Amino acid sequence: MIATKKENFLLKLRGSGTIIRYILGILAGGYLLWRLYRVFIVQSAFGLETWTRLLIAGLVIGSVYALIAIGYTLVYGVLFMINFAHGEVMMLGSFAGFFVLEATRAMEVNGPGGVATSFSNAYPGLAILLAFVAGMSFSALVGFYLEKIAYRPLRKAPRLIPLISAIGASFALQNAALLLFSPQTRTYQNPDILTRGQGWRLMINDSAVILPYTGVFTMVLSIILMVGLILLVKRTRLGKSMRAVAMDKDTAALMGIDVNKTISNTFIISGILAGSAGVMWGLHNGLLHYFVGFLPGIKAFTAAVLGGIGNIPGAMLGGMVLGLLEALGPAALDISFQLKDVIAFVIMIVILIFKPSGLLGEVLSEEKV
Amino acid sequence: MLNVSNLHVHYGAIHALKGVSFNLEEGEIVALIGSNGAGKSTLLKTISGLLEATEGEVSYQDEIISGQPAQDIVSKGVIHIPEGRKIFPKMTVVENLEMGAFLLRDRRLVAERMEAMFERFPVLRDRKKQLGGTLSGGEQQMLTMARGLMTNPKLMLLDEPSMGLAPVLVEKVFDIIEEINEQGTSILLVEQNAQMALSIADRAYVLETGRITLSGDALDLMENPLVIEAYLGG
16 A cells, blocks of 8 residues: 555656656746747848858867767776766867977978978978877877776775776876866967868858868868778777677676776777877867866767667767857857856756667667666 | 586585586486476586686596586586577678588688588578577577588587477487597487487486486386386376
């Protein structure tokens, strides 16, 4: 009798929760529609050229988010934990790339015609390649040791514990960077052919829209990396062992797969992607300091949740969608541009309330939860 | 071939195996029977390296394998087919078989073995491109066995192959086990279905709450009144 009363009460509570959710959903949806109506129909405030600019910015930032988000999703796949230090892995990669570019910028060589010039301008392709190699390998190294030191000893602990360790590792890495590199903000030294702000000029409605070289470079390179990752996961031995470990660690071990090595490899691959994202971010945005990994890290986590955590195409889609919403959202809703971060986090809350499994995610099985 | 001596295993505070000793000779089918919670699966997991023994040792072909990681034990030709049909649900049948051959680097050999598996388990050929999770229980059992056979193991540890299968399928699974044995693979069979297990085994051990309480030829055990009462339904 008591049990049924309690059950009834719980059912009612759950019912009212659904109603509240619907009401909230209708209110929020109505507000959004009203804002969109005002901006697009009543005011038609912005022309096509503005929208194109925002679209370009959104695609560029979205591809960076996508690369970082893949790291969250891969690690979640094998360990069922959120690697909150992943943004810091990206920041450290960005520093490694920065130092390479600075060194190549400072190095004097004889350019064509015997004119003294800097190495990074004489051989810009090589300088950029070196920066990426440095950024990717340093981030890979950081990811590898991060797992070994902060997560592996806690493998059998309850799931909250490695999460706390991840937050601790995030602070530790941030402060290590603060100590090593000082709090000053640095400017990325791009080779002249990739100067920030320069690009192809598109004429739309008689005004120039710049399609920046760094932006196109970022998008193209991240697409190449993502295709490479998908091939790696689908086709190679390494990728297959990662998928097997993600599905069932014990059974994977019974197939002869070294589970620890596979988990290390997952962190290395996540690190490579985060490091390349860090160098791209530096080349495109230009600013670098010890805190630069925090926001992209949290945003990419949001993107991974948006796409469905644990799902690789989901992370890519989530990153692009988040980048676009962030770039187009403030203008479309006629709110201050500074509110773009709010948009990202509101999206995260909405996803967690209405569709926790994300856009492409599946319902987690009991075993995984 | 396999020698287990005085094996103790703890799950936290629970003392799951309390000094288990037994052996298995090359070519044999040895059955381990016992009720739920007797420690049968624990024993297999300890042999295959998924669990660590607190005391005692396991040796295989005169080499101590207890304490070695699971993937090293697999590479010696000891295949553990876990309970509950642990296929990879989101991989296709072909991919599952490829996982079974993870240690084989020779692609042609893998293709050859896979073809042999399709001959032996024709139902898998029909389901080739299907995801493992969408197969029926019997098909999944066939798939786990085929996956285990991909490396041509010398010793197979089989955990409850009959669990949750219809009687017709149980017979079929046991026929296949006998066939595998005839082709030279030794088999350690853990079963709750004592009747079936004893009917194909050469020797058997009875495991009760972490200890071996009876052992002997399978045929003798089938007539042992204690076994009849406890496991063969009196």
